[in-house]
Amino acid sequence: MNRKLSGWLVCAVAATTVLSLAGPANADAPPTGAEACPSGSFCLYYNSPSLGWGSFEHWSPGSYSDLSQFSFRNWGNNGSGYGRTVYKNAAAAVNNTSYSWNICVPAPAPTNMSCGIPINQGFAGRLPAAAYNNDIAMFIN
Template sequence: MKRKLAVGLAAFAAVLGMNTPAFAAGPGGAEACPSGTICLYYNSPQYGWGSFENWSPGWVPHLSDHTFRHWGNGSGYGQQVQDNAASVVNNSGVTWTLCTRSSVYGPYGACEQIQPNYSGVLDDFLYNNVISMHS
């Protein structure tokens, strides 16, 4: 009886989990990206994410005006966000576009869209190369 109950509860939990909307995985604790925002992190996940900065949906014209001001694990704290972001968590519920600087692609360079609930390392061309973003 106990075994059947345990199997039934596990199956119920699996179904419940599949019907629940996902949130960005990202880090927890002091490094957690606040709900309703997008966060850029100083480190890659395998190095502990680090300090971060977050924004609500809208336009962030240039990241040179922003620093990593949330302590996280302390690495990168106070550094300029522009050209220093290694990873991202999109916990905002909207798609964001992150862009680099490159004379080949125009004033804002190559861009990539970051979907809601994504968390992880930035693609190679964005890694330590993001200068602007908007939702």
């Protein structure tokens, strides 16, 4: 093997190693077609992106203090989760609004709720671990 080729090979291996140590990307490509989150909406999905997103529900910017009042009403491509309550069942989100949203999860008394899990505008992907299938409320920042 000539020196030029072996030098390129070393650089390629080093770059691959550095990229693999960087960890996964913060967001996924948003779903399309029947699963697309409408413009100006915040969407919660029943499945993670790796499982095909599934059914979803969408909201206009605001405050939603009890997600047990909502269900996954949009079929999506595979219909998984259709009709189930959103409360403690959301695995992914798409934020098509110009606001950052906060997801709330259960917390010990006296507050019973912790709302410090931000979902920034433009985000599309799996919910952070603390909110994954643990969502109880949400609001815009």
